Amino acid sequence: MTDSQRPERAEGSIPASAQRRRGFKFFAPILAGASLRERMVACVGALVGIALTALICRFVLGDHTSLPLIVAPLGASAVLLFAVPASPLAQPWSIIGGNTISALIGVIIAHFVHDQILAIGFGVSIAIAAMSFARCLHPPGGATALTAIIGGPAVTSAGFLFPFIPVGLNSLLLVALGLLFHKLSRHTYPHRPAAPLPNPHQTRDISPELRAGFTPEDIDKALEALKETFDIAPDDLESLLRQVELQAMLRTHGSILCEDIMSRDVVTVGVWDDVELARTRLIRHNVRTLPVIDRQGHLVGTIGLREILGSTGDMSARMSPASTAAASTPAVALLPTLTDGRTHAVIIIDRDQTIAGLITQTDLLATIAKLVPAQSG
Template identity: 35%
Template sequence: MSAVQAAGSPRVGIAEWFRVSLGAVLGVAAVGAISQWVEGASGWTQLAWLVAPIGASAVIVFALPSSPLGRPWSVIGGNTLGTLAGITCALWIGPPWLAAGMAVGGAIALMLQARCLHPPGGAAALLAVLTHTTDWRFAFMPVALNSALLVLCALLWHAATRRPHPAPQPAADAVLPNADELSSAIDAAVARYGEVLDIDRATLRGLLEDAQTQAYQQRLDSVRCSDIMQRDVQTARPDDSVADALHRLEEHGIKALPVIDAQRQVIGIVTAADLRTDPDAAPSAMRESATPVAARMTRRVQVVSAARHLSELIPLFAGSGHHHIPVVDDAARLVGMITQSDVMRALHRPAQQGHPDTTG
C-alpha cells in the first residue's frame, strides 16, 4: 500500500458504500425539493432555496454518522451561526478579503462557544460574504431550513437502513491491548464497525496508547498498599531457629519471612537464600540447624506505610532489587506484605478484588 493510500480515508464494504451514497442522493434531493416548494410558497423569491454548504453537511451526516461534527445541533446550529456571522461581516466590513476572514473566524468562535462545531458552517459564513448577502432571513431560509431537513432525512435514512444516527459507539473491552497489539486490533475494530471514521489510524492509535498510559497512572495514584497487600503474613522471631524458619518457608511455599519483635515491629527479613548460606551443609542438616534467625537475617529492611500509593512502590521494586516489602501501620507494626507479583496483579485486575492470603 502506498503512502498516499495509507493516509487517505479507510475503505468500506460495498453495502456501506452504496448505502451512504444513495442516502446522500435521496437526502439532498429531498431537501432541495422541499426547500424549493417552501421558497415558492413563502414568496421570498429573492432568496436561494438550496445552499452549497449543505453538500458538505451531507458528506458528514451520511458518511460520518459517528462524528460529533454531524450531530443534529452541530449541523443546524453550525450552519445557521456561520451564516449569521457572514451576514454581519458583509454588512459592517468593507474590504471583501477582510470580511471573508472575519466571517470564517467569527463563525468558528460562535460554533465553539455554542458547542456546535460544524466545518460547513465556515463555508456558510464565506458564502454570505462572497454573495454580499445582507438579508437576515437568509440564515433561516434557506440555511436553517436546509440544515433541519437534511438532519431529518439522515435520521430517517439511517433508521430505515438499520444504522442508528448518531451511531452508537461499540462497547470497549475492559483492558486495552498493549502497544504491539494495537495495530491489528484497530484494523479489526474498524472493519467490524463498517463505517468511515473521521480520525486517521495513526491518531486513533496514539489516543488509545495515551488512554492506556493515563489509565495505568490513575490506577497507580488511586490504589494504596493497604488495598493490595497480603494480610495473613507468615513471620519469624529473631530467636527462632534456622530449621524452623526454613520449614515455614517450604510449608507455605513462600520466599521471605519478615522478622518481628514482641511489638510486631519489623527488625529484619530472611529469605531461603539467607538460611542456606553454608554451601557445605547438606539440605537435611540445614533443616536441623539450631542457629537463630537473627544470625542470618538482613537487618536493614525497606518497609512501606499501608497508606502509601502504588505509584510510590514502582521505583522500590524496579530500582532497588526488592522482591518483598513489609507493610507497617502508623505505629510501625507489621500489617502486611507486598511482592512484585501483587503490584503486577493490581495493574491488570479490576479494582475490587480479593487479596491472597500468603506471601509468594
Template identity: 40%
Template sequence: MRQTWLRAFLPAAMSASRTERLLGCCGALVGVLVTGFLCTWLAGPAASTPMLIAPLGASAVLLFAVPGSPLAQPWSIIGGNTVSALVGVTCAQWIGDPLLAAPLAAALAIGAMFALRCLHPPGGAIALTAVLGGPAVTAAKYGFVLSPVALNSAVLMLAAIAFNNATRRPYPHAQQVSRSNPHETADRNPTERLGIRTEDLDAVMRDYHAVLDVSRDDLDELVQKAEMHAYRRRFGEITCADVMSRDVVAVQFGTPLAEAWRLLRRHDIRALPVLDPARRVIGMVSDVDFMRNAELDHFEGLGARFRQSIRRLTTVHAERPEVVGQIMPRTIRTVAETTHVAELVPLMADAGFRHVPVVDGHRRLSGIISQSDLIAALYRGGLNSEEAGEQRKAA
C-alpha cells in the first residue's frame, strides 16, 4: 500500500518527441526575446516599470511547449493575465497587509479566470506580482495592467501564433468541434452513427466536473484513433496494398478533356489519377469535375453544353478549359501502401472522398482504392473476425 502511494509521486514517461521538445525550447527563446525587445522599444527609455515580467516565462512554457492546451489559447493568455493583474492591483490598493492581500489576490484571480473562461496558470503569479512586486509595481497602480502585463501577453501571443504555425503546429487550437456532413443533410456523419458521437463526448466531459488540460478537438481525435486501433485489433492487419486496384488508368496534366472523358466511359470508372512524368500523383479528376466544368446544374441543353465543354478548341487563346489539369481540384489526398484500411473510413465516410490514390515510398502511384474496395475489405475483415472467434470457441 505504501509503495503504491509513493509511486504516485513518480512522473509519467514523456510522450513528446525530440522534435517537439526542441521546438518548445526554441519557441520560448524566440518568443521571450521578441517580447522583451519589442516591449522595451515601445515603452521608450523613460519606462519606470520592468518591460518583462517573470510570470511570462510560465506563459511561454504553455504557448510553446503545449500549444494545444486550452490553458495556452489566445483568450486564456490575454484575458487570464490581464484580469489577474487587475485583481492583484485592486487588492494591493485596498488591503494594506501584503500577507493578506497576496493570497486573496491569487484566489480572486482564479475565480475571475473561471468566470471569464480564461484560466491561465501564470495569472496566479501575476496577481501575486501586483501585490509583492516592489515599489515600481506599486507606484504604477493600474498602469501595470496595461504595461507591461497586457502588452507582454499580446506580443508573446503574436509570437506564438507566428512561430507555431511556421513550424506546422496549429495555433490557436479550436476549442469546439463541429463535424460537418459533406452531403449537407440532417444525417449524422457515417462514422458517428455506430461509434462515439460528439454529444457522448460532451456528456462525459460535463460529468467529469474537473478541468481537463486537453483541447476538445484533440480529445475527439484521440477517441477516433482509439476506435481505429480497436478495429485493427479486432479485424487484423489489412493494408491498402492488400485491397487496392493495381491496374490503374491514369492521365497527365495536359491530357485533353475529350480523351479523359473517353477513358472514363470506356473503363466504366469514376475518377482518374493525374500524374507527372515521374508517375507521382499531382491530382485527381472525376466525372463530378467534368459535370462542374460544364455547368450541368442547369437542365436546359445538357448534352449540347457537355459536348461543347470537352470539344478541343481550334483557337490560339482559350477561355474555357482544354486539359484535365485545368479542371482537377488543387487539393489531393493520398495514402501509403502500408496504411491500414481502417484509416480510410474517415476519409471516405466523413470527408467525402470516393477514390483515394495509393503511393509507394517515392510518392509514385501504385494503386487506387474506391469506396467499393473499402466495403469489400471491411466485409473480408468481418469474415476473418468471425472465423477467428469460431476457432477460439472450438479450442
C-alpha cells in the first residue's frame, strides 16, 4: 500500500498534547517539562548571568590584565544553569568543581605533554575521569580543559593561576548569580532530589508506598538493562514514575470527587478546649484524627491520640498541621497523602478555611475497592 492509499488518521485519535506539539513544532520542547516561557526565562537568566560575571571580573581584574575576563566554556555552563537547572550536571559543585578541576588538568597536561594532539586528547579524557571521581561531572569542563591547552599565549603565561583566575572566579560568580536569579524567578536551585520514602513506623519493612508496584531496585535493574546513562538522578526518576502512576489513576478514575465520598458530619474540637475533651471524643467516635477549629470555625490544625498522649491543658501546643483538599479534588489524588503511614484523614475545606467534610483512609479504601473489577473465577 502506498502512502497515498493509506487512510488518514482521525484527528480525534491523536492525543491533545501531540496535536499541540505538531501545531507548534518549531517551539516544541526537546526536553521533558520544558516550555516556551521557561526558555524565555532561561534566556534572560543567561543574559544577566554572563554579562554580570564579565562586568564583575573586569572590576576585579582591571582592564590591563592579559587574562580573558571570561572563558568561552562558561557560555555552555550558563546553558545548563539557566535552561536545565534540575540537571545533576548543572548543580553548583558541578559547575565550580567541574570547570576548575578540568582547567587544572589542562594546565598540568600542557606542562608535561608537548605534542598538542596528544595533549588535547589526554586533557579531555583525564578531565572526564577527574570530574567523575570528584562527583562534579560538567560537560563544559571538557572545553575548559581544551582552553587551558590551546588557549594561546595569555593562557599559557598564566600557568597554574588560570584554573583559579579567571576559570574558578568566573564559575563562582556565575553560580552565585544563578542562585539569586532562580530565587527571584521562584525556581528551586540547587535542585534537591526527592528523598527516599522512609518507613514511618521505624521498622525494617519498606515504606507502604513501595510494597506494591515498582521499587527503587526495579529502576536500577531497568537502567542496567537499557545500558544507557540518563541526565536525571535515580531519586528524581522514581519520583517522576510515581507521579506518572498517580496521573494515570486520575485520568481513569478522576470522576469520583472528594465531595462524593467525604463524611459531612465532622466531629471537631476548639483550639481553646481541654485535651481531655479531645481524648473523650476520639474514643467515643472511634476516630484517629479530630480537626481543631478557632472561634470563627476556621480549621487551624488536627489532633489525635498520639499528640495528646500524657498531655493536659489546651490544644494549641499539641495540634499538628492539617492535610487538606478541596471538595472538587479527585478522590484518588489523596492516595499519596493517606498512604504515607502518618496521615489518617484529609480535611475537606471551603475557600474560607471552614470544614466541609473529612475523608479517612477507610473512606478512600472503600472507594478504591469498588473501582477494582471483580476477578472472574
